[in-house]
Amino acid sequence: MLSSVFIADTSEGFAAAINQAGTLRMQSYRIASSMANGIPGDMPRSGEVTRKLVAEFERRLFSPRIHTVLTKGPSESVTQAYNRVEKRWQWEIHPNLKVYLELTSAAFGERGIAQQIAQQRHYYLSHVDSFVDNIHHFVEALELDAEAQNRQLRLIQLVALMLTLFVALVSIYLTKRTVLNPLKDLLVCARAARRGDFSVRSHHSSEDELGQLGDAFNVMAADLSKLYEGLEARVREKTLNLERSNRSLELLYITAKRFSDSSLSDEVLKSLIHDIEQAMGVRSGTICLGQVGDRQAFRLASTSPVDIERQISGGGDCSRCLGNGETHTFKVDCEGGECVNVFSTAIRDQQQQYGVLLVEFNVEQELEEWQQRLLETVASHIAMAINLSQRVSQNRMLSLLEERSVIARELHDSLAQSLSYLKIQVSRLEKAVSEEQAKDDLLLISGVLRSALNGAYRQLRELLTTFRLRMSEAGLGAALDETVREYRERGGLEIELIDRIANCRFSPNAEIHVIQIIREALSNVIRHANATRALVKIECDMDGIVTILVEDDGVGIGIDEEGDMMQHYGLPIMQERANWLGAELMINEPESGGTRVLLSFSIADSDHTLSHENLIQKISYE
Structure with missing residues (x-):
């Protein structure tokens, strides 16, 4: 049996080594396939694919699965076959692939480099079949060596089986003589004890274990006869305690159920x-x-x-x-x-x-x-239950006050400013009328008033849209799709959405602010950018860092006319929403033209910003 263990230990790992060596053939043809089917116009990318396959081949060739078998002293044919594969890889195949990879990573397009790449590819493709044959010989040598060790193991196991049968026959005879007969006597005593008769005693007495077990059974039967008398009283006591526990648990369950329902x-x-x-x-x-x-x-x-x-x-x-x-x-x-x-x-x-x-x-x-x-x-x-009821009432009051504060801020930052601006223009108009200025000046002021009034009306509609905005159970991704679809139809331009939110979880307030910032950015694109296409991209990495990008190919940022002051008031509101999220907001013009709006913040900090805490303190104070 020790010999079997030694041979089994020697054979351990052969299956893994055969499997690993077999994958080398597939990996060789995968390298050949990547070289033959490379993208003609993007050789660096094709070379990167081939480089990964070459690295994977080399890792498998020198993997511990194969070297563990080689260190256990396999047959000479296995060692020679592996050395042949290893030497050919290091001195013939790998240098050719190394040159090929260096050429593909160089500037592609020159005729000389392309010819060299084709030569290296042709060299590998012409030698890959013979190289795979070498690998096949190595796999075959591993299989033959494993089969030889299995034959030795079967022979040793056959001899061990014969010896085991002999020992089993002798053991059966001794067991019947020294074990079965005493056990029968103990079984008779156990059956009597099972019926409640503790007067039966074991008659087998000797110095061996069964004799000691018989003496212990006799002592146990005497003790059980004494303990059995008080067993019923103890059972009644335990039953009473169990009933009390059941009543207690039932009362606590009913209490919790009443308060929860x-x-x-x-x-x-x-x-x-x-x-x-x-x-x-x-x-x-x-x-x-x-x-x-x-x-x-x-x-x-x-x-x-x-x-x-x-x-x-x-x-x-x-x-x-x-x-x-x-x-x-x-x-x-x-x-x-x-x-x-x-x-x-x-x-x-x-x-x-x-x-x-x-x-x-x-x-x-x-x-x-x-x-x-x-x-x-x-x-x-x-x-x-009382504490929970009080907390629910406080949370409802806090939500109501927070919603009122949001509405007041939205009105102050948008419609209130527009009305103040209209009031100034009305004062200008009254002054111009009282001074009997020219008709053109009056029409100019009237045009500014009309433009500002239209802007105020548009702001009112946007505020109504904002107040009616609700996040569905589908989450932020569905809201983004709906928003992009709305502005795509409204502006008649191409808007691309790249959603990489993955499994990030946003709070309801953070979702509302993100949607409103994106809506404001898209609204500016439609009204001012004169763009033909726009991009909305949102990403969230595994650390919870959210990056939002909105860019277009329009005319860029510019405030030249007096009316632009009313049209660009949304930028400060976007900044305020970014501050609420604890985010960094950047609005600039890239070199390629257009406007880029970039927002970055952390989900973990979005509900603990200074603006949010100040609002909570203000509501609590009020």
Whole structure:
């Protein structure tokens, strides 16, 4: 068996080496295919493909899969076949490919270089078949060597099998004599113990393991006969504990389900108190809102009778119920009625106390420790539900205030400026009329007013479009497609969209700002650029860095006329949106002409910019 292990260890890796050597043939023809089917007009690119294939061939030729087999001392034919392949590669094939790759990376187009490339290609293609034959001989040598080792392994295994059969026969005889008979005796004892009869004893006694096992069985049977008497009582105790645990889990599940399925209402809280009464066998309960030190609390929900509630509150003083914030029990003395004990536990979440949970039970009754822990857990669930309800209300208010702030900013940055500009022009017109200036001057001012009024109307429509803009569940990519399609139809020019967002996740605010910046840039292209085509490109790398590019082939940026001041106000708004995202915005004219708008920001920082934090602080302050 040791010989088999040695031969198996020697044979290990032959399959991988054969597979690796076999791939060298395919790789050789792949190199030949890349050289023969190269792109005539782009030899550097074709050469790059061939270079990768050559590097892959060399990595496979010198891979550990092959060299591991060679270091284990294979036959001389395997070593010679590999050396023949290696030498021919290093001294004949690889130098030819190296020259070919150097020529393809040079400036292509000269007739001399093209002829040299053709010569090197012809040389490789004419020698690749013989080189593949050498590789085939190497693979065949590996296969023959592996088969020879397998034959040796089969012979050794046959001899080991014969020896194993002999040992098995001897072992069967000894096992029946020294093992089976004692085991039969132990089996009879085990069957009796299974029936509950612990009076049966083992009669096999010796110094061996089975004899020791028989003595141990006799001792175990004596101990089991004693333990069996108290087993039923322990089972009843465990069953009772399990039932308590089930009731506790059921109550906690119902509590969590009630708070998750509906809002925190009086009906839900009363149903929860009824669940506590049924699960724990108490009389009634009350949920009050208040903190330590308060004399007056607010009763949120209760199932207690009115007279008991008055006795608990002590004539309006709730300090006894609230206590010092810790769990406690006190007695209520009812005049002319039955007295009760009240268990009080704080409704607290993250060191914030909202109130107390009160449970009334009979004087002769005592709450066990598991019941007290369960009530404390239910109280913590109530506290979490109250905290969650408050947070939901705060978030709704924050969203409403933030939306109002966005609308106010949009109106201030667009329509308000346009109206201010119109007011100035009206003042100019009044002055010109009062001074009885020439008709041409009045018409000029009137034309400026008409242009500004049209711009204000256009801004109003864009604001309406902005306020109606909603991001669908399809995400930012679908919104980009819709935006490009809209401006392509509106401007009648070719707009190319390159979307490389991949799996990046944008927040809703970031998506809105990105879409609005792209819309403003495309709007400027349509109105001012006189362009025939535009490009919108958005990329997001694995680190969450977003790059947005909008460029056109128009006339570029320029503010020459008085009306341009109204038409280019969108550039500051784009800058403000970029600041909101914490982005860097660059607007310039490339050497090829037109206008380029480049925006870059990080997704991780887009919701934590200074502008965003200032707005949150402002809303919180207000």
